Amino acid sequence: MSQRSAPIGALLPIEDEGVAMVAKFFRALADPTRLRLLEFLLHEPHTVGECVTHVGLAQGRVSTHLACLADCGYVAARRDGRRTFHQVTDPRVADLIVLARSLAADNATALAACVRIAPAPRPEG
Template sequence: MSTNAQARKTDVARLLPAEAAGIDPIARLFRALGDPTRLRLLEFLLTGEHTVGDCVAQVDLSQSRVSRHLAILASCGFVTLRRAGRFTYYRAVDKPMADLVRQARAFAEKNTAALLSRIRLDGGR
């Protein structure tokens, strides 16, 4: 292996934990963000604190489905919640989430053709 190739391999390896077990949470992060509804909710919650009802109106799904998506986002640490009486208010973890969404969007825009090709990531045909 050339010195340049080895240097590139070392640089890439530093992006992920050395142990395989350390990669699992990162993969789960991407799986959690792999749902279009969750991405729409996350974008909406980046604008400020909102109730479940606000989120339902934003994505036009049932309250139970929206609550499930919000629970997944909260369990992953993407959003925080605050209870006040009968209401629960959700808010995205501001800067890190906004940066991640912006970077993902920029990557997707540069690679639209490949991402929309006939290749299925879920193994289906």
């Protein structure tokens, strides 16, 4: 077991609203399509069309996911003529995704056996 510099309880906000905000932060990331989009947008901006090609969903679905990510502050849109480019707003998102992948890999057996959290629904085109 690794040592931590602070007890786990000290890492979360004390007030209920702060904990609820952290939970909402993770709910925004709890969708596989949004995670794929974030990872795609980490290194360079992309148009909705490029995002559609990358995730293989209909344009309307991708736009909805991008709007969610933008509303929650993960991505920003920038217009360039008739095209709009989306990009990750905070480089720490890359660190978060790398850490999440690592933790998920380390806990893959437990996650696969978990029956309390339903598997993510399959994306619809």
